[in-house]
Amino acid sequence: MSLSLEDVTRIALLSRIELSAGERENTREQLNGILGFIEQLQAVDTSGIAPMSHAVDVVQRLRPDIVTETDRRADFQALAPETEAGLYLVPQVIE
Amino acid sequence: MKWEVVIGLETHAQLQTKSKIFSGSSIAFGAAPNVQASAVDIALPGVLPVLNREAVVCAIKFGLAVGAQIAPRSIFARKNYFYPDLPKGYQISQFETPVVSGGGLMIRVGSGDTATEKFVQLTRAHLEEDAGKSLHEDFQGRTGIDLNRAGTPLLEIVTEPDMRSSAEAVAYAKALHALVQWIGICDGNMQEGSFRCDANVSVRPLGQKEFGTRREIKNLNSFRFMQQAIDFEVQWQINEIEEGRAIRQATVLFDPDSGETRSMRSKEDAHDYRYFPDPDLLPLEITADWIAQVQSGLPELPQAMKTRFESDYGLSSYDAAALTMTRATAEFFEDATAATGKGNGKLCANWVTGELAAHLNKTDMPIEASPVSAAQLAGVIRRIADNTISNKIARDVFEALWSGDGKDADAVIEAKGWKQITDTGAIEALVDEVLAANQKSVDEYRAGKEKAFNALVGQAMKVTKGKANPQQVTDLLKKKLSA
Numbered sequence: 001m002s003l004s005l006e007d008v009t010r011i012a013l014l015s016r017i018e019l020s021a022g023e024r025e026n027t028r029e030q031l032n033g034i035l036g037f038i039e040q041l042q043a044v045d046t047s048g049i050a051p052m053s054h055a056v057d058v059v060q061r062l063r064p065d066i067v068t069e070t071d072r073r074a075d076f077q078a079l080a081p082e083t084e085a086g087l088y089l090v091p092q093v094i095e
Numbered sequence: 096m097k098w099e100v101v102i103g104l105e106t107h108a109q110l111q112t113k114s115k116i117f118s119g120s121s122i123a124f125g126a127a128p129n130v131q132a133s134a135v136d137i138a139l140p141g142v143l144p145v146l147n148r149e150a151v152v153c154a155i156k157f158g159l160a161v162g163a164q165i166a167p168r169s170i171f172a173r174k175n176y177f178y179p180d181l182p183k184g185y186q187i188s189q190f191e192t193p194v195v196s197g198g199g200l201m202i203r204v205g206s207g208d209t210a211t212e213k214f215v216q217l218t219r220a221h222l223e224e225d226a227g228k229s230l231h232e233d234f235q236g237r238t239g240i241d242l243n244r245a246g247t248p249l250l251e252i253v254t255e256p257d258m259r260s261s262a263e264a265v266a267y268a269k270a271l272h273a274l275v276q277w278i279g280i281c282d283g284n285m286q287e288g289s290f291r292c293d294a295n296v297s298v299r300p301l302g303q304k305e306f307g308t309r310r311e312i313k314n315l316n317s318f319r320f321m322q323q324a325i326d327f328e329v330q331w332q333i334n335e336i337e338e339g340r341a342i343r344q345a346t347v348l349f350d351p352d353s354g355e356t357r358s359m360r361s362k363e364d365a366h367d368y369r370y371f372p373d374p375d376l377l378p379l380e381i382t383a384d385w386i387a388q389v390q391s392g393l394p395e396l397p398q399a400m401k402t403r404f405e406s407d408y409g410l411s412s413y414d415a416a417a418l419t420m421t422r423a424t425a426e427f428f429e430d431a432t433a434a435t436g437k438g439n440g441k442l443c444a445n446w447v448t449g450e451l452a453a454h455l456n457k458t459d460m461p462i463e464a465s466p467v468s469a470a471q472l473a474g475v476i477r478r479i480a481d482n483t484i485s486n487k488i489a490r491d492v493f494e495a496l497w498s499g500d501g502k503d504a505d506a507v508i509e510a511k512g513w514k515q516i517t518d519t520g521a522i523e524a525l526v527d528e529v530l531a532a533n534q535k536s537v538d539e540y541r542a543g544k545e546k547a548f549n550a551l552v553g554q555a556m557k558v559t560k561g562k563a564n565p566q567q568v569t570d571l572l573k574k575k576l577s578a
Contacts, residue, residue, distance in 0.1 A: 014367055016177055053170045053372035059380035065112045065149035068119030069133040076137060077129070086128035087239030090179040093229060 001039070002032045096337070097301035100329050101309075102264045102294055103256035106271055107249045108281040109225070109289040110153040116224050116248035117144030117187065124287050132227075132242035138182035144375055146171075150248040153280040154194045154222055155381065155389045157250060160278050160396055161217055163198025165386055171222075171376040174368045179240050180227035188251075190370040193221035194379065200274065201398055202266040208413050215267045216255040223249050250280070256295065256306065261325035265318050268292055277397055277422045285316050292316075294325055297342070298332045307332070308342040312349055312356055324349035328356045400425055408432065408440025417448045423462045427451075427469045434473035439480050446472055450493055467496045474504035487561050488513050516563045519571075525563065526571045529555045540576060548572070 003011075008028045012019045019027060073086065082089040115122055118135035135142045158165040172190035199216040227242035252271065258264045272290055275281035283290050297309035312328055315321040327349075332342055347356040395403075397419040404415040404425075418428045424447065432443045451472065455462060475492050478484045484492060492507045501507035508514055516522055530537055533554055539547035555568045 014175075014369065054374065054377055056377075058377055059168075060146050060377040062148035062151065063119070063145040065114050065147050066119060067114045067121045069114075069121070069131075071130040072133070073129045076132070076134070076139075082237070084234060084237075084239065086130070087230065087234075087241055088129070088179075089234055089237040089239055091238070092231070092236050093179055093238045 001035055003028055003035070098298045098329075098333050099301045099303075100259055100261075100325075101256045101297045101299065101306055102258040102261075102325065103309075104254045104258070104264060104267060105293040105295070106252045106268070107225075107291045107293075108252060108271075108275050110150050110248040110250055110280055111282055112147055112149045112153070112248055114147060115246035116147050116150045116222065118246055120246065122244075122247045124284075126243055128239075128241040129243060132245060136182070136246040137242050138184075144187060144373075146376065146379065147248060150222060151194070151379065151381065152389055153248070154220065154250055155386055156278045156280055156393060157220055157252070157275070158195035158198065159386070159390055159393055160274060161195075161198035161200055161220075163195045163217060163220070165381055166192055166194055166196065166379075167381055167383075168192070169194045169221075169379045169381075171373045171379070172370045173373045174223075174370055176368060178226070178229075179238060180229045180242070180245070182227070182242060182245060186224060186226065187373055187376070188223035188370075189221035193219040194381070195220035200267060200270050202263065202270045203416055204260075204263050204266045208411065210413065210416070213257075213263065213266075215257045215263075218253045218255050220250050220252045223251055225249050250275075256297075256309075261322045261329070264294060264325055265322050268318060268321060273420055274397065278393060288316065290316075292321060294321065294328075296325055296328045296332070298329060298336070307336075308344055310342065310344065310356075311346045313346055313359065315349060320349055320351055323351075323354055324356055327354060331356065394422065397422075397425070404428075404440075404444075408437065408444065410441060410444050414441075414444045414448060417452075418444060421462070427462050427465070430469035431473045431476065434470055435476045435480065439476055442476055442479065443473075446476060446493075450490060454493075454497055466499060467493065471496050471503055478504050478508060482515060482564055484508060484513060484515050485561060485565060488515070513562060516559055519567070522559075522563055522567055522571060525558060526555060526568065526575060529558060530572075530575060537576065548576075 005024055005028055008019070008024050008031065011031075012024070012027075077083045077086075077088070080088050109122075110116075112122065114120060115133075115136065118133045120131045120133045120136055123131070129137075135144060155165055157163075169189060169192045171187055173185040174188045174190070175185045177184055195217075196219045197217060199214050202213050202215055203210045204213060205211060225244050225247040227240055227245040230239040230241065233239070254267065258267060272283050272285075275290070276283040281289055285291070292315045294312045294315060295309045296312060297307035299305065299307040310328065310332070312324050315324055328347070335342055345358045348359045349356050401412075401415040401419045404410050404418060405412060410418070417424075419425050428443060428447045431447065432440050435443060451462075451465065451467065454467075455465060472493070475484075475489050475496070478492070479486060479489050488508075491511075492504050492513065495501050495507045495511070496504065501510060516525075529551060533551060536547040536550045536554075540551070551572055552565065552569055555572065556563060556565060
């Protein structure tokens with residue numbers, strides 16, 4: 001499988017990454033290189049082996065249901081470009 | 096042409112935990128903006144999600160309550176899309192292996208004794224996090240973002256496309272709404288958004304096997320809106336097809352003011368979520384021991400309780416269903432019945448679904464807040480059962496207890512002098528009095544006019560202010576008139 005330039009343009013749009021024409025071709029080659037590795041992996045016979053969703057074979061640790069966080073809004077909002085009345089402000093997003 | 100409606104529902108139930116699904120922030124409703132949004136919730140770099148054990152317990156409870164399979168191992172996935180109230184750029188959800196699959200819910204459609212039962216199959220239920228809230232007003236060309244809700248635990252419950260009318264969809268939503276509250280995993284508060292439904296609606300010519308193209312109505316937050324939105328959408332789709340236009344898959348919103356649904360998302364790309372397993376979260380393992388432990392803590396479920404009420408107390412399916420609408424109602428009924436004896440189950444059911452329900456409805460009160468307790472109602476019912484008071488007087492006693500006029504039925508009956516007259520001699524004297532004073536009715540009755548008899552009973556009851564036992568009065572009158 002290899003990606004076309006249109007595929008790369010679409011993935012860039014979905015990821016909200018702006019690519020120039022030159023970057024697009026470059027990215028296409030790199031992504032296709034990665035897909036090439038995956039093709040090699042897929043050539044290995046894995047029938048009868050359960051797929052893993054994670055690289056290490058351990059299970060999720062769970063947290064007790066306790067409120068441990070305190071209000072740190074002032075610290076966090078000091079990093080934000082724009083806030084008002086405790087809200088983060090972003091460019092209008094009504095569709 | 097005859098059309099068939101096909102509906103599937105997706106419901107987001109907010110789980111009743113104290114903290115968020117992947118962080119230790121509070122999920123209490125109504126806090127000032129962003130004070131319950133931690134570094135994990137606002138997606139600062141370098142943070143890691145850690146799964147809340149209680150959210151998993153809620154999912155297990157639900158799976159058990161609907162007879163579903165609970166996955167021994169399930170996976171969290173990233174659902175990728177960009178929106179400012181989703182700070183990570185992805186929502187942590189479950190995709191290929193949800194925690195709960197299969198199962199179903201018995202629903203009652205219609206009302207009264209003509210209601211029919213139907214089993215709605217569930218596809219799956221999975222754990223996921225909620226997004227924040229966007230506020231579009233008040234900020235001159237800006238959108239305000241409140242991330243308090245980001246990371247709130249949700250169980251998304253998905254049905255098969257099993258429903259065939261808006262009435263069935265609403266019946267399912269109500270049954271699910273009752274069940275999640277019954278097992279204590281969701282507070283069911285629809286105004287606060289704790290229970291939200293999306294409806295997938297399509298139509299097809301009756302008899303056709305393939306489904307039509309569906310449109311999804313988002314965020315229905317009341318049963319009434321659900322009914323209106325689906326009815327409007329169905330009619331719209333039928334009109335489109337009959338006028339030769341094909342339905343295109345879309346997401347629509349319901350506008351309660353106009354009663355119409357309108358298309359919301361136009362970009363086709365919006366649905367390409369590029370799910371993949373979240374590398375920050377390991378597989379969730381649920382052992383058989385854990386499931387057994389949760390099972391042992393589950394209350395008796397509404398469907399089982401309904402069946403038991405029918406067999407134990409001889410109740411109709413309708414009464415049993417009404418009494419098991421909420422756990423509080425069922426408990427009230429069982430407490431009252433326990434205090435009056437099993438044989439009075441039907442009488443208790445009549446009072447809980449009749450007089451009590453009417454009073455609660457009128458004052459818009461939940462049964463938990465009823466001014467008349469189960470023990471007090473039992474006191475009234477005991478006195479009906481042992482003939483101390485008639486049904487009519489019992490309603491007055493109930494009314495007195497409802498308005499706080501007396502601590503129990505016996506005290507009210509005593510204070511008001513409402514004790515039923517059962518002394519035969521006293522009633523006989525009374526009946527003689529009535530017969531003497533109503534010669535006209537007596538003559539009419541003797542001339543074959545049955546109605547005149549009722550007038551005499553009415554007179555007797557009036558004279559005693561309803562305190563005479565109507566059966567005794569009837570028997571005595573009959574005896575005397577035939578003498």
